[in-house]
Amino acid sequence: MALMRAINFKLRIVDLRDISLGKEFLRDLCQGGLACQVLNLRSNHVQKLNMAGRFMRLHTLNLDFCTALTSLQHDCFSCMPNLSRLSMCETRITNLWTTSAALSKLPSLTELRFQNCLCCSDTGPCPLSHGKETTAHGFESKKNECLNNGVPPTDGGDAIIQASRTGETFRDTLYLDRPMLISEVQRRMENLSASNEVKVSSYDLQGIGLTEPSTVIPDLCGQEKKQNEIQAKDGFLTSVPKEDVKNAAVALKKYTSHHPSPICFEKHYREYMIASLPYLEVLDNRPVRKMDRVVAKTICAKYYECLPYKRQCKESVLSLLHRREMGASNTHCQRTLKPKQLYPRHASEYFFSRSLSAAKLGSSAWPLLHSVSKFRHTFGNESKMLRPRQFEYHPSDPSLMVFGTLGGEIVVINHENGNMVSYIPSAGAMSSVLGLCWLKKYPSKLIAGSDNGSLKLLDINLMPPEFVDSCRSSVNVTFDKFDQLTSLHVNSTDDQLLASGYSKDVALYDIGSGKRLKLFNNIHKEPINVAKFACHSPFMFATSSFDHCVKMWDVRQNPMRPCYTALSSRGNVMVCFSPDDLYLLVSAVDNEVKQLSAADGRLHMNFEIASTGSAHNYTRSYYMNGRDYVISGSCDEHVVRICCAQTGKRLRDVYLEDWESGNSMFVQSLRGDPFRHFNMSILAASTRPSARWEIIKVNLLASSHNTEEYSQFSPTSFNNLGG
Known part of the structure; x- marks a missing residue:
């Protein structure tokens, strides 16, 4: 050097x-x-x-x-x-x-x-x-x-x-005999059309109007335009010769990639890079033509959300605060000058809070991530790291979170300052905690369920704040066992509990006595991984099963006749209601995520997340920011995808990685923060260099390069039951 x-x-x-x-x-x-x-x-x-x-x-x-x-x-x-x-x-x-x-x-x-x-x-x-x-x-x-x-x-x-x-x-390493190089290239190019190395689907070609150069190009918004004219969003026409369309189609079909990085396999990778880098002339040895830019702009407008809440351009936080103080409402970037207008008082704070979120999120693509679950249990001369398996935010206290571990412990923490609030050790044989649910009317109480079938009502006010060996005083009610439990959920009035598991049955319990009220026998043909009550109706609940069915039920009606049944193409991993009960969010194996109308099960939105081809890629999805956005992750992937719940457009992807080893961390579960917009927590795991599990908090409105809180964390895609 x-x-x-x-x-x-x-x-x-x-x-x-x-x-x-x-x-x-x-x-x-x-x-x-x-x-x-x-x-x-x-x-x-x-x-x-x-x-x-x-x-x-x-x-x-x-x-x-x-x-x-x-x-x-x-x-x-x-x-x-x-x-x-x-x-x-x-x-x-x-x-x-x-x-x-x-x-x-x-x-x-x-x-x-x-x-x-x-x-x-x-x-x-x-x-x-x-x-x-x-x-x-x-x-x-x-x-x-x-x-x-x-x-x-x-x-x-x-x-x-x-x-x-x-x-x-x-120079020595690149030298090739010239005739050999020419013949090899020509031979390869002649066989490109039949080569399996090119993975360009007919869907992608049809999506940009290049499969067959006909007299019209289908516009991505559903309209048809003549082939020599493509309407740009800003109002003026861009001339595209017919010959350019044909050349682009031929080049796309013949292109063979060698030594690709994983980013090349992301959907609409080329279009996204072209749209993001306006001065780019060559991408992957393929020239960027005028039509490429028009197509890239159209595709990105259809499939990606540049900023949340349909904001069209980036603005600074200081500028927004100044406009709010001045009473101006035109915080959107506008093409024509308009006189300032005052927003109605009842809508101004709501409007500006979204604008501030958009400004903060758009200021950096590197969100803040840090671990909140690094606690050790010391007993005698032994010390072990607690490994979370399930977690839930508190419904009314923004600072509290509970998590259950693979060893059966239950820990309540203050996730804002990282302090432990309460702890209860596992009782008897080790078993993983797969179900946790807070009671809404009694905020100090929660129900915990383990894979050995045990169900207990606990009071965190009776749980000691440090590691102890006895937990008898913290248990209020013990329920009848439900074997092979994978999930549990409490209704909106805190009087009934649903339990499902690796079986075809769902059990309904009375929370006050712990007695089983009803058993829904064989209501699916395959195991029911998750059953969820509605957020506001105490009688309605939905079940998701690996038999590809999602069913809506009413506990007041015949337990063998669902209100309706909706089908997925793969086994369903989980289902949840939107906070206002208008929609059902259904997650099936390998990234099949869709939103249904809760009233009748009709399809409202298919999020079209690319599948991996794995039959064991268990996908889980939840709402964030009320029901504005959907977060989705899968156990074989180290990425959480954030999509708009109303348009299906992708807002951002968050990748999980161990900063110490560089190994990927896989998504086991996730939740949107109910009190903070664009905040969530992710249960992630890694097998190398050792099996470790972590709960990672993600703040999309804060930047990792502006703070030293970006702690190093490390977390398998086993034990994939539950929500």
């Missing part, structure tokens, strides 16, 4: 691939910067890219095959004003939102790739993408350009520093 910095401005190309680079060297490089023009870096030590140093002359950065690289940090490109070419093939980068936010800070970026074309070794447009026949001379020219990473050869004495374990230079 000292040698490279001594050369300083004579430095042109630095190649740091295929060598062992220590963490200290990488830290010095990223934080101190380098005065080179081209930097090729490959290392398995780079997990979160944070190149905050000065790279003022750098115009080409190659991070291909940095297989540990998972994300880009907030300021990682803040000192690269001239960076125009960036390659990150075969990394672990996944997040569309944080990646595009980081890349948007590169004012000169014109060529970007997360996957490469077969014949391309640099970031420029593939010569075959223009539909032209490439001669041997063309390939030779292309190869020479690639060898220098787009830098023309010079004789000015500039230094080229290359580091290789085998002693080969970059």
Whole structure:
């Protein structure tokens, strides 16, 4: 590093691939910067890219095959004003939102790739993408350009520093016999239409009107427009020649990706990146044409929500506060100047609170995450970490949360300050707590259920605030057992309790006595994972079963005849009512999430989350911000998706990762904070380096790079029953 910095401005190309680079060297490089023009870096030590140093002359950065690289940090490109070419093939980068936010800070970026074309070794447009026949001379020219990473050869004495374990230079490793290269490329391109490497669905092609260039293009909003005119949202027409449509369709069908990063498999990845980076000219060796931008803008407007509550542009918090003090209502960005109007008093606070939320959420793509469940149980000479298995927010106290553990303990915490409020150890044989529910009229009481069938009514005022060995005084009522329990729920009047489990039955209990009132026998053909009462009606409840059915019931009617039955294409993991009981939110295996009308079970919204193909990817979804947004996560994935409940548009994805090991953390359960907008908690787990479970609080309105609260946490996708 000292040698490279001594050369300083004579430095042109630095190649740091295929060598062992220590963490200290990488830290010095990223934080101190380098005065080179081209930097090729490959290392398995780079997990979160944070190149905050000065790279003022750098115009080409190659991070291909940095297989540990998972994300880009907030300021990682803040000192690269001239960076125009960036390659990150075969990394672990996944997040569309944080990646595009980081890349948007590169004012000169014109060529970007997360996957490469077969014949391309640099970031420029593939010569075959223009539909032209490439001669041997063309390939030779292309190869020479690639060898220098787009830098023309010079004789000015500039230094080229290359580091290789085998002693080969970059020129040596890229050299191929010209006839062999030409024949191989031509052979591959002839077979592209039948290749299985391209995974472009006919749905995606039809969605942008490129499957068959007919006389009209179907607009994504449901209208049809002539092929040579596409109406932009801002009111003026963009001319799109018919030949461009055909060329785009052919290029999309023939494109074969090599060494893709996970972000490439995100739905509408290309359109999202094009819409987010307006100066981009080449993406993944494919040129960005005029029509690509029009299509990208249309697709993003249909499938993504840039800001919450239909806000159209970002505004600062200070500007909004100033407008509120001045009594102005035109906080939306408006195209035409209008006189200021005063909002009615009864609506102004509601309006401005949403606007403030939109301003805070739009200010950063990196939300604040931190763990709230790192407690240890010390008994005698032994000490063990408590591992949460289920949790619930308190219905009336914004600071309280209860969680049950895999070992059967029940812990009440103040999740705002991290202090333990009450603790009760497991009684008898170890069993996981799978069900928890607070009573609304008696806020100190809650019901806990374990997988061994035990059900108990507890009073947190009688639970000791520290670890003790006896819990008899805290148990108010013990219920009749319900074997293989997976969930429980209390009705709105706190007098009846539902219990379901790995069986086809649902039991109804009297909370005052603990006696079983009724058993709904064989009401489904497969086990009933979750049963939920309505939020306001004490008699209505819904059941979700792995037999693909969701059923609505009335405890006052015949227990064998549901009010209605709604079907899913896969087994249902859970169901819940919206806070106003207007809708049912149904989550089936592998990301099948939909919203039904609670009155008759008709489909209201299908959220169209991409499936993984796994039959064991158990999905759970809940409401956030009342019933404005839906949060959804699955046990085989390390991402929580946030969608608008009324439009289905995706607002944001939140990825979970262990900062110490870099391993993914998988979603076991989640809840929206009932008192704070755009706040939620996620039960996440990880198997490596050891099996650990954590409850992670997520604040979408706070930024992780502005606080030191971003604590390091670590959490399997086993034990997937319950809600």
